[in-house]
Amino acid sequence: MSYARIIGSGAYLPSRVVSNDELAAELATRQIETSDSWIVERTGIKQRHIAAPEEKTSLLATRAARAALDDAGVAADEIDLIIVATSTPDFVFPSTACLVQAGLGIKGGAAFDVQAVCSGFVYALATADAFIQAKRARVALVIGAEVFSSILDWNDRGTCVLFGDGAGAVVLKASDEPGIIGARLNADGSQMNILCAAGNVAHGKVVGDPFLRMDGQAVFKLAVTALTRSARDVCIEAGVALTDIDWLVPHQANVRILNFLSKRLGIPDEKVIITLDKHANTSAASVPLALDVARRDGRIKPGHLVLMQGVGGGFTWGSILARM
Ligand SMILES: CC(C)(COP(=O)(O)OP(=O)(O)OC[C@H]1O[C@@H](n2cnc3c(N)ncnc32)[C@H](O)[C@@H]1OP(=O)(O)O)[C@@H](O)C(=O)NCCC(=O)NCCS
Known part of the structure; x- marks a missing residue:
């Protein structure tokens, strides 16, 4: 394999x-x-x-x-x-x-x-x-x-x-040698309006709204529910327990979302990589930025089991389990 x-x-x-x-x-x-x-x-x-x-x-x-x-x-x-x-x-x-x-x-x-x-x-x-x-x-x-x-x-x-x-x-x-041992991706397009930039370039001009729009509270609630379920599902599929995870590297959207998530999953706060304070929400860049910080400062070491999670517009979410 x-x-x-x-x-x-x-x-x-x-x-x-x-x-x-x-x-x-x-x-x-x-x-x-x-x-x-x-x-x-x-x-x-x-x-x-x-x-x-x-x-x-x-x-x-x-x-x-x-x-x-x-x-x-x-x-x-x-x-x-x-x-x-x-x-x-x-x-x-x-x-x-x-x-x-x-x-x-x-x-x-x-x-x-x-x-x-x-x-x-x-x-x-x-x-x-x-x-x-x-x-x-x-x-x-x-x-x-x-x-x-x-x-x-x-x-x-x-x-x-x-x-x-x-x-x-x-x-x-x-x-x-493993490697990525689990991956789970999901989307719910019916929630497209809670986080969107509904503009396009057509016929020589911007058509629609060129700016990001968000219903913050709807995103907050959906993010916590989706990430919790996704973490559980990817672990079951890969045959590992949530307690086996050495580090959670979540999308950096809001520290309150991350606190709810870690509590629901029973993952101690010390095992959650947070870069939100310094980087804010960098969308698709936030997970690899956080992973890089924690690899370089020595927290994430070879052999560790890392759960990476993303959530955002679409509505989309997903989890990756990787043995480093
Ligand atoms: C956006 C977010 C921080 C707002 O926090 P909240 O507690 O839900 O706040 P609300 O939207 O209810 O607004 C509360 C008040 O703060 C005000 N407010 C909003 N932004 C503000 C700001 N930057 N500074 C000061 N006040 C602000 C609102 O106008 C509102 O005032 P009002 O009560 O007089 O109407 C929060 O909903 C959130 O983080 N949601 C998830 C967003 C996210 O992570 N998006 C990316 C996902 S990938």
């Missing part, structure tokens, strides 16, 4: 950091009231990275990919599959994955984007895992990359304080 193993990870965050106080002061110039204490108390977010105008998603993704390749000790030309999870691609087409491939100076392998919003990285990882298990790829780059600041309505305090920009990447390689 061929498994897909994570053999390296990398990250890239734009250099500009915007604290809650800076953001509150900026919003105040437009008579929009918010505060560091409101944002921290309701979400756990303290700051976010914001991309410069020239820092498009493909640039962030390419930099994270290079860091992951360095970490894995893999040359770019060994990569035969690139999947980028993003909802903020540079272009309608070509895909961001093709731009990353060109940025790495390679050609020939498959490259495509996956669109599952904040579940995007988990969807992309499950897809790459399936390619590797089916022997359709040997070494894959799986990247989550976003410039969410470009689709935020900076006059809507209910959403603009929540998100940030960034990219995270992993290198997956075929191996006889």
Whole structure:
């Protein structure tokens, strides 16, 4: 049996950091009231990275990919599959994955984007895992990359304080040793309106709404329920107990969601990787960013069992169980 193993990870965050106080002061110039204490108390977010105008998603993704390749000790030309999870691609087409491939100076392998919003990285990882298990790829780059600041309505305090920009990447390689041992993906399109950016480019102009819109409380409730069930299901399928999990690396949306989730699953808070305070919600980038932080600071070690979870617009959600 061929498994897909994570053999390296990398990250890239734009250099500009915007604290809650800076953001509150900026919003105040437009008579929009918010505060560091409101944002921290309701979400756990303290700051976010914001991309410069020239820092498009493909640039962030390419930099994270290079860091992951360095970490894995893999040359770019060994990569035969690139999947980028993003909802903020540079272009309608070509895909961001093709731009990353060109940025790495390679050609020939498959490259495509996956669109599952904040579940995007988990969807992309499950897809790459399936390619590797089916022997359709040997070494894959799986990247989550976003410039969410470009689709935020900076006059809507209910959403603009929540998100940030960034990219995270992993290198997956075929191996006889496990590997990704479980993957579960779900969606409920009937909930499309609770989190959406319902705009498009057509006939030379933006048609519809170009900004992210959200019913925060509906998303909150659905996220907790969906992630709890998904965690239980993936563990049952893989034949492991929730108590076997060394680290939970969840999508970083709201620390209160994560507290509810860990309590329901009986996973101690010390086993939950949280980067929300520093990165805010970076959508598809949040899971690989958090994974990279915890691998590099030595918390996640070879042999550990890691549960990665995504949830977001669509509505989509999913879980991956990986032996590191
Ligand atoms: C968005 C979220 C933080 C709002 O928290 P909440 O406790 O549900 O707050 P509400 O939406 O009920 O709003 C409460 C009040 O705070 C206000 N408020 C909203 N954003 C605010 C802000 N940034 N600063 C200050 N006040 C704010 C609201 O206007 C409302 O005021 P009102 O009572 O006078 O009408 C929360 O619902 C959430 O995190 N949901 C999940 C969102 C998410 O994770 N999305 C991404 C998923 S991938």
